[in-house]
Amino acid sequence: MEAMVDRLELYLRDGTPVVARPLSPDDRELVAEGYRRLSPEARYQRFWVRDGEIIGDAMLDRLLTDQPPKHAIWTVFDPELEDFKALGAASFWRSEKDPAEAEFSVTVMDDHQGRGVATLLLGILWVVAFRFGIERFVGYTTPENLHALRWMRGTGAAGEWDGYNAIFRWDLTDLELIPATSSGTDLAGRLAELADQLL
Ligand SMILES: CC(C)(COP(=O)(O)OP(=O)(O)OC[C@H]1O[C@@H](n2cnc3c(N)ncnc32)[C@H](O)[C@@H]1OP(=O)(O)O)[C@@H](O)C(=O)NCCC(=O)NCCS
Numbered sequence: 001m002e003a004m005v006d007r008l009e010l011y012l013r014d015g016t017p018v019v020a021r022p023l024s025p026d027d028r029e030l031v032a033e034g035y036r037r038l039s040p041e042a043r044y045q046r047f048w049v050r051d052g053e054i055i056g057d058a059m060l061d062r063l064l065t066d067q068p069p070k071h072a073i074w075t076v077f078d079p080e081l082e083d084f085k086a087l088g089a090a091s092f093w094r095s096e097k098d099p100a101e102a103e104f105s106v107t108v109m110d111d112h113q114g115r116g117v118a119t120l121l122l123g124i125l126w127v128v129a130f131r132f133g134i135e136r137f138v139g140y141t142t143p144e145n146l147h148a149l150r151w152m153r154g155t156g157a158a159g160e161w162d163g164y165n166a167i168f169r170w171d172l173t174d175l176e177l178i179p180a181t182s183s184g185t186d187l188a189g190r191l192a193e194l195a196d197q198l199l
Pocket of ligand 1: 013041042043045046104105106107108109112113114115116117118119120139140141145147148150151154181182183184186
């Protein structure tokens with residue numbers, strides 16, 4: 001397999017030029033700062049903790065471990081932003097039991113939600129995972145996280161409820177399952193664009 005591309009220059013749907021790249025163990029300060037800047041609500045929705053603004057070392061180790069093809073984490077940033085440039089990040093962890101499945105998680109900084117950043121990150125990780133032979137992403141969310149529920153369904157994930165969490169599965173092998181919603185259309189366009197660059 002050829003080496004994976006490790007920097008993509010792309011545009012958000014509002015025309016903003018952005019850069020996407022994998023995060024590495026050198027990005028501890030960046031991730032810690034992003035975690036600190038998240039609203040308590042977004043932090044809880046992604047990390048399921050209400051322990052304040054400081055991310056623990058164990059969480060940083062876990063997020064930034066460099067273990068392809070078991071794990072990948074990418075960020076999208078706007079190089080023109082003066083203060084904090086990262087717009088969001090997403091990762092997957094491959095299941096030990098079922099290597100065709102990986103758990104997908106995403107966080108977009110509060111001020112940049114609704115701009116297509118999560119959909120872009122899903123597209124990138126979809127192509128990266130597919131290249132590693134992963135066939136399904138599973139994502140978990142709390143039932144009150146309506147924005148995430150709508151986004152997951154809008155990008156083609158099938159949802160179920162286990163009495164506690166909502167569990168969504170994207171089938172990475174069947175693009176016909178992506179619906180013609182705004183985020184689904186956005187995702188399909190991203191996959192076409194990214195397959196050329198990443199596959
Ligand atoms: C849920 C979350 C990841 C969504 O991120 P986002 O970057 O805002 O998502 P996107 O912009 O890609 O898509 C979301 C919205 O934009 C809309 N959208 C996407 N593409 C679009 C397009 N081309 N034109 C118009 N609207 C579009 C979607 O329909 C969706 O709208 P909705 O409000 O009706 O759901 C984000 O809110 C977040 O980080 N929340 C906190 C953490 C979390 O909950 N993570 C999920 C569990 S791991």
